[in-house]
Amino acid sequence: xxxxxxxxxxxxxxxxxxxxxxxxxxxxxxxxxxxxxxxxxxxxxxxxxxxxxxxxxxxxxxxxxxxxxxxxxxxxxxxxxxxxxxxxxxxxxxxxxxxxxxxxxxxxxxxxxxxxxxxxxxxxxxxxx
Numbered sequence: 001x002x003x004x005x006x007x008x009x010x011x012x013x014x015x016x017x018x019x020x021x022x023x024x025x026x027x028x029x030x031x032x033x034x035x036x037x038x039x040x041x042x043x044x045x046x047x048x049x050x051x052x053x054x055x056x057x058x059x060x061x062x063x064x065x066x067x068x069x070x071x072x073x074x075x076x077x078x079x080x081x082x083x084x085x086x087x088x089x090x091x092x093x094x095x096x097x098x099x100x101x102x103x104x105x106x107x108x109x110x111x112x113x114x115x116x117x118x119x120x121x122x123x124x125x126x127x128x129x
Contacts, residue, residue: 006057014052014067021047035085041102045071049109053116064113068106075102 025043029036045068052067053060082098084090 003057010052010055010057010063013055014048017051018044018048035088037079037082037098038101041075041079041098042105045075045102045106046109049106049113053109053113061114061117064110068110071106072103075099075106 022040022044025040026036029039048071049064049067053064056063076099079099079102082095083092084095084097086092
């Protein structure tokens with residue numbers, strides 16, 4: 001039962017962090033005067049994968065990959081049709097840049113989780129000796 005509570009809490013934390021990171025990234029991108037959509041997607045994807053990994057009670061590597069997949073599917077629907085901003089040379093033309101930024105950021109976060117996990121395991125193995 002503790003695993004169920006742990007994963008339920010993890011899911012709630014990930015969803016809250018997704019919303020908070022998306023709003024924060026949008027606000028900061030607006031302050032910086034840059035195109036918000038790729039920034040929001042990239043930051044949210046990174047946060048979802050990392051927070052999912054950190055808060056998972058077990059099977060952390062698998063959880064980070066599952067969050068990447070769930071996030072990729074969600075991003076596909078949330079991004080919808082993306083257009084270049086109005087002040088850009090190709091304004092109002094379709095682009096995949098926001099979706100690509102989101103996917104690459106999520107993939108980078110998963111790779112970071114894998115390296116982090118390996119370092120933690122190596123540290124635990126050396127402590128056991």
